[in-house]
Amino acid sequence: MKKIYIFILISFFTLNFYKAQSSTEVFETETNRSTSFTDNGVIFNIISNVNSYSIDADFPGTGWSGTANDNAYIDNSGSGNQSAGSSFSIKTTSNLFKVNKFWLYAADATTNINVVGTVTITGKRAGVTQYSQTKTSGFNKQYTVTNGFTLIDLTNLNGQNYSNIVIDELQITLGGNYQYASFDAFTWVKDSSFLSTNDLKEKLNKIKVFPSIATETINVDSPYKVKKIEIYDASGKKLIDIKQNFNKIDVKNLNKANYFVKIYTEIGTYNTKFIKN
Known part of the structure; x- marks a missing residue:
C-alpha cells in the first residue's frame, strides 16, 4: 500500500510539473x-x-x-x-x-x-x-x-x-x-535543459586559451568540465587529441603555423585558435 501511495505521489508531481x-x-x-x-x-x-x-x-x-x-x-x-x-x-x-x-x-x-x-x-x-x-x-x-x-x-x-x-x-x-x-x-x-544560441555563445566565451602566440605550451582555463580537446592544422587535419590533463597542453613539437583548437565541454563545444611561434 505504501509503494502504491509513493507511486501516485510521484505521478502527481510529475503531471503537475509538465502542466506547469x-x-x-x-x-x-x-x-x-x-x-x-x-x-x-x-x-x-x-x-x-x-x-x-x-x-x-x-x-x-x-x-x-x-x-x-x-x-x-x-x-x-x-x-x-x-x-x-x-x-x-x-x-x-x-x-x-x-x-x-x-x-x-x-x-x-x-x-x-x-x-x-x-x-x-x-x-x-x-x-x-x-x-x-x-x-x-x-x-x-x-x-x-x-x-x-x-x-x-x-x-x-x-x-x-x-x-x-x-x-x-x-x-x-x-x-x-x-x-x-x-x-x-x-x-x-x-x-530549460538547453541554452539558447546566444546564451550558449556567451557562456562558452568565458573559456580562455592563452597565450595566443605560443612556443611550448598553451593553457586552457574553463569554468566548465572539459571532456576532450583537439588541435587541427589549417587543412583540417587533427594533430592532437587530449582526453585528460587539459590545463596545459604541450605544443612544442608543432611546426610554426596557425592552429585551431576545439574544446568539448559539458555545455557545448568552444572553438578558438593560436599561433605556434
Missing part, C-alpha cells in the same frame, strides 16, 4: 495584424517565408481553440496573397521550446478545405533542421467538425514522436492545392 511547463496560445489577446505574439513570457516572431502571415482577428468565430470556435489565429489573409508553396515560421531567439500540437485549417485560396494538398512541418534550431515531416492525408474535410481545423499532433506525426525535440523555430509549408492556412491553439513547452 506547457502552454497553449490561442491568440485571443494578441493584437490584430501583429507579426509577433507573447505566451508564457516568451516572444515569438511570425516570419513570412512565402505570402504574408500575421495575427488575424477580423473574422470572429472562424478559429478553433482546441475545444470551441474562437476569434483569432495566424493566417495569410491580410494581404490577400495566397499562393502555392505558402509558408511561415514562428521563431524565438530568447528561448528554446518543444512543440506538442497545434490546429491547422489548410485550404485553397478561397478557403475551401475540400481540395488535395500537403503540409510540411519542420523544426529548426539555430537554422539547422532537427526534423521535417510532410503530412499528405488525414486532413479534415468537414466545416462542421472542429470548425474545419485539423489537429497536427507532434507526439504521433507520421508515426514518429517529435514533441521532445528542442527547437527555436517551427516552420509550416503548404503544398499541392493548399494555399491558405490558419494556425491556432499552439501547445508548446518552454525548454
Whole structure:
C-alpha cells in the first residue's frame, strides 16, 4: 500500500510539473495584424517565408481553440496573397521550446478545405533542421467538425514522436492545392535543459586559451568540465587529441603555423585558435 501511495505521489508531481511547463496560445489577446505574439513570457516572431502571415482577428468565430470556435489565429489573409508553396515560421531567439500540437485549417485560396494538398512541418534550431515531416492525408474535410481545423499532433506525426525535440523555430509549408492556412491553439513547452544560441555563445566565451602566440605550451582555463580537446592544422587535419590533463597542453613539437583548437565541454563545444611561434 505504501509503494502504491509513493507511486501516485510521484505521478502527481510529475503531471503537475509538465502542466506547469506547457502552454497553449490561442491568440485571443494578441493584437490584430501583429507579426509577433507573447505566451508564457516568451516572444515569438511570425516570419513570412512565402505570402504574408500575421495575427488575424477580423473574422470572429472562424478559429478553433482546441475545444470551441474562437476569434483569432495566424493566417495569410491580410494581404490577400495566397499562393502555392505558402509558408511561415514562428521563431524565438530568447528561448528554446518543444512543440506538442497545434490546429491547422489548410485550404485553397478561397478557403475551401475540400481540395488535395500537403503540409510540411519542420523544426529548426539555430537554422539547422532537427526534423521535417510532410503530412499528405488525414486532413479534415468537414466545416462542421472542429470548425474545419485539423489537429497536427507532434507526439504521433507520421508515426514518429517529435514533441521532445528542442527547437527555436517551427516552420509550416503548404503544398499541392493548399494555399491558405490558419494556425491556432499552439501547445508548446518552454525548454530549460538547453541554452539558447546566444546564451550558449556567451557562456562558452568565458573559456580562455592563452597565450595566443605560443612556443611550448598553451593553457586552457574553463569554468566548465572539459571532456576532450583537439588541435587541427589549417587543412583540417587533427594533430592532437587530449582526453585528460587539459590545463596545459604541450605544443612544442608543432611546426610554426596557425592552429585551431576545439574544446568539448559539458555545455557545448568552444572553438578558438593560436599561433605556434
